[in-house]
Amino acid sequence: MDNELTFCKMPLDRASTLRKNQSWLEQKLAATESCFYFYWRGKYLYLEERLFVYSKASTADLTLDCSSSALFNQAISDNRVTFLGTEQDAAYFVCDLSFLTDVEMKQWLDKLAIQKLKFIDFRSSLTLLNQHQGAILSYAKALIHWQKSASFCGHCGEKTKLMDGGHRLVCQNTGCKKEHFPRTDPAVIMLVEHQPKSGPAVCLLAEHHRIPEKVFSTLAGFVDPGESLQEAVAREVFEEAGVKTTDIEFIDSQPWPFPHSLMIGFIARAQNTELCLEEEELRSADWFTAQELVNFGEWGDESDGPKLPRKESISRLLIDLWCQKQLSQSSG
Numbered sequence: 001m002d003n004e005l006t007f008c009k010m011p012l013d014r015a016s017t018l019r020k021n022q023s024w025l026e027q028k029l030a031a032t033e034s035c036f037y038f039y040w041r042g043k044y045l046y047l048e049e050r051l052f053v054y055s056k057a058s059t060a061d062l063t064l065d066c067s068s069s070a071l072f073n074q075a076i077s078d079n080r081v082t083f084l085g086t087e088q089d090a091a092y093f094v095c096d097l098s099f100l101t102d103v104e105m106k107q108w109l110d111k112l113a114i115q116k117l118k119f120i121d122f123r124s125s126l127t128l129l130n131q132h133q134g135a136i137l138s139y140a141k142a143l144i145h146w147q148k149s150a151s152f153c154g155h156c157g158e159k160t161k162l163m164d165g166g167h168r169l170v171c172q173n174t175g176c177k178k179e180h181f182p183r184t185d186p187a188v189i190m191l192v193e194h195q196p197k198s199g200p201a202v203c204l205l206a207e208h209h210r211i212p213e214k215v216f217s218t219l220a221g222f223v224d225p226g227e228s229l230q231e232a233v234a235r236e237v238f239e240e241a242g243v244k245t246t247d248i249e250f251i252d253s254q255p256w257p258f259p260h261s262l263m264i265g266f267i268a269r270a271q272n273t274e275l276c277l278e279e280e281e282l283r284s285a286d287w288f289t290a291q292e293l294v295n296f297g298e299w300g301d302e303s304d305g306p307k308l309p310r311k312e313s314i315s316r317l318l319i320d321l322w323c324q325k326q327l328s329q330s331s332g
């Protein structure tokens with residue numbers, strides 16, 4: 001599968017061996033061609049509608065004045081700059097300024113010798129980003145979230161220290177020294193289909209309490225410890241909808257940086273169609289034909305009718321692929 005899913009197709013070489021070399025990292029931090037993104041509390045810095053990238057080589061119209069460059073240098077010396085990867089000779093970093101308060105951030109922006117800079121929430125700025133930018137920023141966001149959540153050792157409670165350009169945390173307790181690495185939470189997401197003896201095939205979609213009403217999405221859930229992905233698919237579908245499944249087939253996967261999941265997408269066949277919903281999770285669920293789904297509205301539109309999930313989600317990809325297949329079969 002080679003789908004253009006949002007957050008996929010990271011263009012940078014993660015340079016996972018080179019980033020362990022502190023002198024190489026320091027050289028890259030100071031290099032003219034290195035590029036920096038700025039992050040503050042779930043938001044990235046934009047110049048009007050364009051993602052802002054600071055580089056001594058190319059940002060000729062930006063001069064960091066004394067106080068802003070001091071802050072930038074402080075962020076570097078405080079290990080608040082995370083290495084993301086390389087593209088040819090250029091190294092890419094994200095500078096996390098989340099330690100600044102609202103007021104301090106406004107002051108920092110005011111002092112920069114460039115107008116029209118603003119921080120925009122990552123999720124709501126996806127339409128401003130191309131595929132590669134979306135992948136880089138999603139990676140950066142997941143790393144920063146992990147660094148914050150693991151800033152104290154899970155074993156002994158002592159502070160941890162960032163190493164390897166922000167990709168490893170080491171406990172500062174000399175009796176512990178436990179290493180912590182970025183975590184990814186696997187979640188399965190699945191479109192369940194059923195082919196009746198006569199008539200068109202149908203698929204199972206549900207309204208989840210955690211998303212707006214009338215948006216129908218595929219079922220999904222986190223993988224339990226000691227569970228295979230296929231077992232997780234079968235368990236989640238049965239728990240949430242009372243449907244037993246077979247022929248579970250992998251379709252595609254997508255990093256999902258809210259906060260640090262990996263969505264693993266499947267299609268499965270239903271063995272029964274009666275629904276028994278887990279009401280804590282689902283508002284409603286039903287079986288739909290492809291012809292019904294193509295008439296659904298879009299997430300966020302004003303209509304009162306049923307809607308499809310967000311275009312950037314793998315849920316939407318699974319629905320779109322299934323509809324295309326059904327409609328091409330019925331027309332062929």
Ligand SMILES: [Zn+2]
Pocket residue numbers: 153154155156157158171172173176177178
């Ligand atoms: Zn420890």
